[in-house]
Every structure is written in C-alpha cells, then in structure tokens.
Amino acid sequence: MASALACDGLTVRFGAFTALSAVSLSFPRAQIHAVCGQNGAGKTTFARACAGLLAPSEGSIRIGDALLRGGQVKDARAAGVELVHQSFALPPSFTIAEAMEFGLTGQRGAVFTRRGLQARWQPHLDALGVEAKPSTRIRDLPVETQQAVEIARALAGNARVLILDEPTAVLAPSAAAALFQRLTRLRDSGVTILIILHKIREVLAVADTVSVLRGGRLITGPDAVADLTAGRIAAAIIGHSPAKAGDAATETAEDIGALVGTDLPHGHRHTVSAPHAIATLAGITTKPAADGQSLQDISLTIGAGEILGIAGVEGNGQRPLVEVLAGLVPLTAGSVTLDGTAVTGLPLAARRNLGLRIIPFERNTEGLSLSSPLWENFAARGLLAKSALSLINPSALRRAAHAAFQSWDVRFTSVDNPARSLSGGNAQKVILAREMDDAAKLIILAQPTRGLDLGATAFVWQAMRDARDRGLGLILISSDLDELFDISDRLVVLQGGRVAGQFAPPYDLGRVGAAMVGDH
Amino acid sequence: MIDLIVAVLRTGTPMIYVAMAGVLAQRAGVWNLGLEGLMITGACASVVVTEQTGSVALGLAGAIAFSVLLSALLWLVIEKLKANPIIAGLGLTGLGLGGTDFGIQAVYGSEGAVTAPAGIPTLGPGFGPFGVLDLLVIAMPVMVFAVWFLCRRTRFGLRLTASGEHPFAARSVGADPARMRLIALLLGGVLAGLGGADLSLGGLDIFSTGMTAGRGFMAFSAVIFGAGHPVGAAFAALFFALVEFLGIKAQLVFGENAPRDFVLMLPYIATVLGIWISARLRGGALLSATEMRDG
Numbered sequence: 091m092a093s094a095l096a097c098d099g100l101t102v103r104f105g106a107f108t109a110l111s112a113v114s115l116s117f118p119r120a121q122i123h124a125v126c127g128q129n130g131a132g133k134t135t136f137a138r139a140c141a142g143l144l145a146p147s148e149g150s151i152r153i154g155d156a157l158l159r160g161g162q163v164k165d166a167r168a169a170g171v172e173l174v175h176q177s178f179a180l181p182p183s184f185t186i187a188e189a190m191e192f193g194l195t196g197q198r199g200a201v202f203t204r205r206g207l208q209a210r211w212q213p214h215l216d217a218l219g220v221e222a223k224p225s226t227r228i229r230d231l232p233v234e235t236q237q238a239v240e241i242a243r244a245l246a247g248n249a250r251v252l253i254l255d256e257p258t259a260v261l262a263p264s265a266a267a268a269l270f271q272r273l274t275r276l277r278d279s280g281v282t283i284l285i286i287l288h289k290i291r292e293v294l295a296v297a298d299t300v301s302v303l304r305g306g307r308l309i310t311g312p313d314a315v316a317d318l319t320a321g322r323i324a325a326a327i328i329g330h331s332p333a334k335a336g337d338a339a340t341e342t343a344e345d346i347g348a349l350v351g352t353d354l355p356h357g358h359r360h361t362v363s364a365p366h367a368i369a370t371l372a373g374i375t376t377k378p379a380a381d382g383q384s385l386q387d388i389s390l391t392i393g394a395g396e397i398l399g400i401a402g403v404e405g406n407g408q409r410p411l412v413e414v415l416a417g418l419v420p421l422t423a424g425s426v427t428l429d430g431t432a433v434t435g436l437p438l439a440a441r442r443n444l445g446l447r448i449i450p451f452e453r454n455t456e457g458l459s460l461s462s463p464l465w466e467n468f469a470a471r472g473l474l475a476k477s478a479l480s481l482i483n484p485s486a487l488r489r490a491a492h493a494a495f496q497s498w499d500v501r502f503t504s505v506d507n508p509a510r511s512l513s514g515g516n517a518q519k520v521i522l523a524r525e526m527d528d529a530a531k532l533i534i535l536a537q538p539t540r541g542l543d544l545g546a547t548a549f550v551w552q553a554m555r556d557a558r559d560r561g562l563g564l565i566l567i568s569s570d571l572d573e574l575f576d577i578s579d580r581l582v583v584l585q586g587g588r589v590a591g592q593f594a595p596p597y598d599l600g601r602v603g604a605a606m607v608g609d610h
Numbered sequence: 611m612i613d614l615i616v617a618v619l620r621t622g623t624p625m626i627y628v629a630m631a632g633v634l635a636q637r638a639g640v641w642n643l644g645l646e647g648l649m650i651t652g653a654c655a656s657v658v659v660t661e662q663t664g665s666v667a668l669g670l671a672g673a674i675a676f677s678v679l680l681s682a683l684l685w686l687v688i689e690k691l692k693a694n695p696i697i698a699g700l701g702l703t704g705l706g707l708g709g710t711d712f713g714i715q716a717v718y719g720s721e722g723a724v725t726a727p728a729g730i731p732t733l734g735p736g737f738g739p740f741g742v743l744d745l746l747v748i749a750m751p752v753m754v755f756a757v758w759f760l761c762r763r764t765r766f767g768l769r770l771t772a773s774g775e776h777p778f779a780a781r782s783v784g785a786d787p788a789r790m791r792l793i794a795l796l797l798g799g800v801l802a803g804l805g806g807a808d809l810s811l812g813g814l815d816i817f818s819t820g821m822t823a824g825r826g827f828m829a830f831s832a833v834i835f836g837a838g839h840p841v842g843a844a845f846a847a848l849f850f851a852l853v854e855f856l857g858i859k860a861q862l863v864f865g866e867n868a869p870r871d872f873v874l875m876l877p878y879i880a881t882v883l884g885i886w887i888s889a890r891l892r893g894g895a896l897l898s899a900t901e902m903r904d905g
Contacts (some may be wrong), residue, residue, distance in 0.1 A: 193783030
C-alpha cells in the first residue's frame with residue numbers, strides 16, 4: 091500500500107541557512123504521525139513544505155502516488171493535503187462562514203448570499219462539534235474555537251492528509267484533550283494526520299508513530315509509539331548534550347522533563363523568610379484595548395525573592411498586565427505600588443528608576459531594535475534615565491556593552507553589528523543583560539523562552555533563579571505550563587482579565603487547567 | 611433641492627468611480643495614492659481621443675486603456691520591483707499630472723486646454739432638471755452595487771479581501787496575493803479611467819491641465835472614510851461633493867464678504883472633520899489596517 095505522504099531527500103534552504111536537510115520519511119495511511127523536535131529543528135518548515143507552501147531546494151514530496159510541485163498550495167490541496175497553522179491563518183475581520191468559504195476550491199457556489207453561506211457551513215461546524223454561530227467574526231473567537239474553525243475549514247475540502255503545526259501550543263489542557271479526541275475520530279474515519287508536537291507527553295497520548303527532527307535532520311522515524319519510551323524520545327530530541335546551562339541547577343532532571351514535556355513538574359516551594367512586597371497591584375481595572383483584552387479588578391502582590399508565574403490561555407489579560415505595570419495604559423480603577431512607592435500615575439522612565447525591568451513579549455519588535463547596533467540596544471537602558479540634553483559617550487557605552495555581553499555569554503562578533511545578526515537565544519541574552527542589572531528590583535518576563543532552543547531556554551531559567559536568589563521579584567508570563575510549573579514559586583491564572591485562581595506547589599494540572607478555561 | 615441633488619450627483623459621480631478603484635486596491639492590500647494620476651489621465655485621454663476621432667465611445671475606451679496601462683505599471687513597480695506602494699502611488703499621481711500637462715502643451719500648444727466636440731450622452735430635456743445627468747451618473751448606483759457584490763458576495767471577493775488583510779492566509783489556501791492585487795488594480799484602472807472621463811466629458815467637455823484639483827485624493831479619503839466598504843465610500847464621496855456644492859453656494863451668497871480662498875478650503879476642512887468624526891465613532895481603530903476592511 092502506498093503511503094499517504096512521503097518525502098525523499100527533502101532539503102529546504104533559506105539563503106545560506108539550511109532549515110531541512112535531506113529528510114526522507116514515509117507516512118502510512120489512516121494513522122496519527124507525530125513530528126517532534128526542539129525549536130529550530132525544522133518542524134514548521136517540514137509542515138509547510140508538505141503543504142506546498144514552501145518549495146523544496148532539493149528532494150521530492152509525494153502525496154499518494156502523485157509528485158507534488160513545490161510551492162504550489164493549490165496542487166497540494168487538490169491532492170487532499172490541508173495544513174492548520176500554528177498561529178492561525180484566518181483573516182480576523184471575516185465571519186466564520188466567510189473564513190470557511192474563502193478557501194474553498196471548485197466552482198460550485200462561487201457566488202452566495204449571506205444566509206446561504208451560513209446555511210452551507212453550519213453543518214460542518216456541527217459535525218465537528220464546534221459551538222459557534224457562522225456569523226461570528228474570527229477576531230471575536232477564543233483561540234481554541236479559531237483553531238476548530240480552521241480544522242473545519244481544512245476538512246471541508248475533503249482532506250485526506252491533515253497537517254497540524256503545534257496545535258496544542260495555544261490551548262488549555264482540556265482543549266488539547268478535546269482536540270486529541272477529535273483527531274482520533276478523524277483517523278478512525280480514514281484521514282492521515284501529521285501533527286507537530288513538542289511535548290513528549292502529548293506524543294504518547296495521541297500519536298501512532300513519532301519522527302524526531304534535530305537541527306534540520308531526521309534523527310529517527312517514523313517509529314511506532316507503542317515500542318518507545320518517553321526517555322528514548324527525549325534523548326532523540328535533546329541529542330548528546332542535554333541543556334548545558336542546566337549543570338548548575340539542582341532541578342536539572344525536572345528541567346529536562348519540562349523542556350521536552352515528559353512528565354509535568356509539580357514545582358518546588360521556595361520559601362523566603364518573611365518576604366516583603368516588591369510590587370502590589372490593588373483592584374486594577376482597565377478599559378478594553380484594541381485587541382479586546384482588559385483587566386478586571388486584579389489584585390496581586392509580588393514578593394522579593396519569588397518567581398510569580400502567570401498562567402492562562404493567550405489573550406486573557408497578559409498583555410494589559412504588563413502594560414499596567416509599565417504604566418503604558420490608563421487605569422479606570424486601582425493602584426500600583428513599586429518597592430513601597432505609589433507609582434500609579436508615573437511614567438515608565440520613573441518606574442524604571444525604581445527598579446522595574448521588562449523582557450517584553452516580542453523580542454524582535456519590542457525588545458530590540460533589530461537595525462540598530464548591539465551597543466545602542468544595550469545603552470538604551472541608561473540613556474532613558476538621563477535628560478534629553480545630556481551628552482553621551484559612545485566609546486564608554488560600547489565598552490560597557492562589551493563587558494556585559496561577555497559576562498552574559500552572548501555570542502557576538504562586534505558590538506557595532508546590528509541586533510538582527512544574532513540568533514534568537516543570543517538576542518534574548520542581550521535583553522537579559524540589559525534588563526537584569528544590579529539596580530533591578532522587579533523583572534517582568536513575558537514569554538521569555540518562546541522560540542528558543544533547549545540550551546537557551548535552560549539559560550534563561552537559570553538566570554531567573556539566580557535573580558530570585560539575589561532577592562529580586564520576578565513575574566513570569568508564559569503559555570507553557572511545563573515552564574511555569576517548573577520554576578514558579580507561586581502561580582496565578584488569568585482568565586478573561588480576572589484572577590481565576592492562585593496556586594502554590596505542588597501544582598495540580600487539573601485545577602490549573604480548569605481555572606484557565608473558567609471552570610471553577 | 612433638485613438643483614442640489616443634480617449638482618451633487620454630477621460632482622460626486624467621478625469621485626465615486628475613482629473611489630471604487632480605491633476600494634478594490636485597498637481590499638487587495640494596496641494604499642493606492644495614484645488615484646489622482648489615474649483620474650487625470652482618464653480625463654485627458656477621453657477628451658483627446660474624442661477630439662481626434664469624433665467618437666465619445668472611443669474616448670471612453672481611450673480613458674480606460676490609459677488608466678489600465680498606468681495601473682499595470684503601478685503593479686509592476688510594487689510587486690516586481692518591490693517599491694514602497696505609497697511612494698509608487700504618489701509617483702503615479704505625479705506622472706499623471708505632469709504627463710497630461712506636458713502632452714497637452716506639446717500637442718495643442720500652450721493654452722493647456724482641449725475641447726471635445728461631444729460629451730457623454732445625457733438623459734436629455736425630456737427628464738426636466740435631471741436631463742443634464744449623463745449615462746455614467748445613471749450607471750453609478752449599478753456600478754457601486756456591482757463592486758459591493760464582487761467584494762462581499764463572491765468567493766473571489768473574499769480572497770481579494772484576504773489578500774490584503776492577511777496575505778499569508780490567502781497564500782495558505784492557494785490564492786496568490788500578488789495576482790489578486792494585479793486583478794484589483796486592473797479593474798480599478800477601468801473604473802478610475804471612467805471616473806476621469808466623467809469629470810471631463812460629463813458636462814463641459816473640456817480638458818484643462820490639473821482639472822482634477824485633488825478629487826483623486828478626495829476619492830482616496832472617501833475609501834478611508836467608508837472603511838473600505840464600497841457603499842460607505844460612495845456615500846463619503848457624495849458627502850464631499852455636497853460640501854463642495856455648499857462651498858460654491860456660500861461663495862455666491864457671501865460674495866466679496868468671505869475670502870474666496872477660505873470658501874474653497876471648506877470641502878477639505880469638512881473632509882478632515884468627517885474622517886476625524888468617523889474615526890471617533892469607530893473607537894479610533896480606523897487606521898489599523900486590519901480593521902479597515904469591515905462589513
């Protein structure tokens with residue numbers, strides 16, 4: 091029997107960078123095939139090449155018996171291959187019905203009425219158990235429903251191979267379980283499923299086979315999951331050097347577990363003798379921002395020497411929380427205290443002088459100016475605190491940047507190179523070097539390890555633990571529960587802009603997950 | 611009152627055609643600041659071709675041909691040469707304004723004006739005060755409906771909108787955003803050419819250099835004012851035409867008492883105010899590119 095999808099010597103290059111190198115894989119029909127690897131292993135490139143979105147530099151892809159012309163999404167879709175993207179690819183202003191219609195191929199019904207459109211797509215939503223009206227706009231949907239709509243869209247065209255690129259990254263645990271049930275039903279009806287995952291736990295829960303990529307190469311696969319253990323998959327993902335920066339940590343074993351998602355860590359109680367509050371939010375309420383997020387009556391205290399984890403499905407108030415602490419949005423109610431000083435009306439510069447530091451959500455747009463030299467990116471911290479007319483001394487700033495980068499183990503060639511010349515992990519280290527200085531008292535880290543490989547992730551975690559042990563207060567905002575459970579001393583769940591629950595180690599996945607989706 | 615309606619329709623219709631070109635480009639993801647250039651090219655070509663051949667139909671065809679040609683050029687510069695669309699659009703406007711000025715002076719001498727022997731057919735005296743309305747004015751509502759239908763009630767329109775709002779989404783379903791933009795700009799070229807032709811051949815039957823006088827930019831404003839919605843943009847253009855009419859009335863009423871330049875400024879002030887008010891009503895989200903293509 092021919093395989094549902096097979097690639098032979100698949101190589102994809104972007105300029106001088108080789109994202110995928112001679113990958114040969116063959117996936118049998120009507121099974122769930124997991125593809126794993128750490129960030130930067132080439133998983134998304136693989137998924138996109140299989141869907142025809144990227145043209146292979148070398149090698150070939152076969153769908154059933156037919157050879158796929160690279161870069162031809164139409165051909166791939168005609169052959170029954172559909173891709174569900176990691177961050178969803180549906181125009182936000184479209185209604186559900188429009189979003190499902192616009193991707194449809196074939197001539198039937200190219201013209202429609204609004205009612206006709208909704209009537210056409212309602213059964214598809216019902217069939218997948220998606221509870222949403224076809225007239226709802228995409229941007230008004232929670233992420234899990236957006237994902238369900240995209241899966242429904244993918245299946246509308248009679249898909250035979252469904253590829254999902256890290257579908258669980260944005261889901262609450264219960265939504266992930268529901269997704270897996272849905273996928274199992276699809277498999278049983280004959281659909282072949284390729285699912286990109288980066289948590290071994292999830293691979294074991296849903297997949298029939300697993301293939302592991304590392305550094306763009308195929309390490310092993312597809313291997314029947316029944317014959318494998320979590321440890322062997324982990325070894326394939328990590329390779330020879332499991333997270334170098336972890337050697338200093340006492341929690342190394344749990345860190346590795348959290349990095350590859352084998353067993354969910356339960357967290358450790360890190361007791362501080364009588365911690366004093368480094369920051370206090372009291373009854374904070376904000377107006378909804380353009381993306382609809384707001385905070386509703388949030389009260390939190392962050393103690394010196396603790397890491398406070400903020401869990402929650404993305405878009406539930408994480409961004410306003412950072413903006414409130416930074417003083418970037420007006421409050422409709424409530425007050426903010428930083429290290430004993432009321433800062434409610436103070437601008438960001440004043441708050442920074444009091445020791446507030448931020449590692450923002452978007453490394454490449456908010457954290458760094460990619461086109462500016464590294465030393466300018468580093469010096470921005472000090473220059474902010476000065477008056478606009480004060481003189482600057484570039485050579486001294488260059489020396490300071492050089493010294494700081496070396497002590498933070500940044501791999502760079504010259505401080506005059508633009509920030510865009512660095513890899514994700516090194517770019518994050520530049521931000522850490524800038525924000526985790528001696529005067530820091532409260533550090534907000536928003537998705538600090540997103541997109542980083544295992545080594546860089548472990549480095550960031552170690553830096554956070556070191557800062558905590560020096561008596562700083564840290565707020566870790568993450569959508570990765572493994573990360574949160576592993577290093578948070580305390581956990582707060584945000585849901586709909588409210589505090590839906592506060593937890594202390596040992597963490598209970600069931601209770602945290604329930605709070606994330608608003609089941610109390 | 612009938613005078614007002616007739617005047618507003620006559621002034622507004624050329625802008626509406628051009629605004630529909632802007633709507634199509636906007637939905638496909640191009641901020642087409644070349645509309646002014648397309649409009650004056652259509653106005654010029656229609657009169658010149660009519661004057662040379664004696665045929666209004668050929669004049670309209672000429673307006674469309676030149677406008678489509680310039681739109682294709684804009685697409686090439688944006689998509690193939692990867693130029694900034696805003697700059698390229700402004701360049702197109704400069705090309706249209708300067709090119710027509712130069713061409714007219716080179717061919718017809720330094721007067722900078724050409725008169726056509728005939729204009730677009732009108733309804734005629736049988737329709738009373740409405741008799742002066744030409745066929746493009748009459749066809750205007752149908753055209754606006756057609757653009758609305760294309761954008762909002764066809765799969766093609768959804769793909770067009772997706773190409774502008776979320777190009778990666780369009781690519782993921784196998785649509786080519788660059789090709790969608792080409793189609794949008796070429797269709798827009800047809801409409802902008804007709805809009806220009808209606809400006810020159812829809813009454814005075816004269817082309818004079820610089821006669822668009824910013825109406826192409828007003829049409830662009832109408833696109834933004836109408837949030838990229840065809841019907842919204844059409845009403846915005848009618849609003850601008852109304853303000854212009856009232857400005858002329860004010861000039862007649864106040865005569866020497868009001869500074870002439872100030873009265874001429876009124877439509878533009880009203881435009882700024884109108885956009886500001888509509889932005890406030892929308893909660894300030896007007897300038898966000900993804901919020902523009904609602905409804």
